[in-house]
Amino acid sequence: MPHQLLLADPETSKDVLTFIGRATRISDEGVRLQAAGGVLALTGAALAPHGLFDQTPTVLAMRIVQADPELECDVVVASLTADEQDDRALVLPETGLSPAWAGIAPPRGRWMAESSLAASVIAQRAQWGISAVARGATPGSGEEAVRALRAAIWGEPDDDLDGLPRGVAFAADAFGFISGEEDVPVMRSGRWTRLAFRRGHVLARGPVATGLTAVRETGAAE
16 A cells, blocks of 8 residues: 555645745755655755765755654655545655755754845845756756756856855745745854744755865874
């Protein structure tokens, strides 16, 4: 018998399918489903490094919904389907995925409020980036070239976003988190930054430092 996700109501079930549909349009690396205590967290990658030396930042979109209190899971799936017998339930696929970004978990607590950004500014930077990608992707561009272009545009720090990678605006737009006027709190925890929209959260983690560390002198102090 297929495994199910039992959610709070039919509207929540549709909400989950919408989130997964948006994630699928961005990449084929699936959505992570983490459920416990009546809460289901859905996480998708808007931007993630590919390969050891890729300096692309990790930018995730997260939405939290109500679920059956007895539901417990932690799996990455490419898709879900509606259950024909219960409009609150979704059917899990037989196999899961294991993308590299799913092994990098944002911290769960100790987020410190830092500033806020206007949703209208975030929307403007998203549209600027979308236009820049469209202009730069010439006909016949290969997959690697397009990926490098997207990483360069969305991974670049943006002054209008307080130095955050422009990919946070892309994630907010692509996952439907921007809705009307809103001051979006910006919080930090270690290397992670979180933008807390009313409709969901965008989390960004800077690229991993590579190369040799600075040489330190050794020996007894004089």
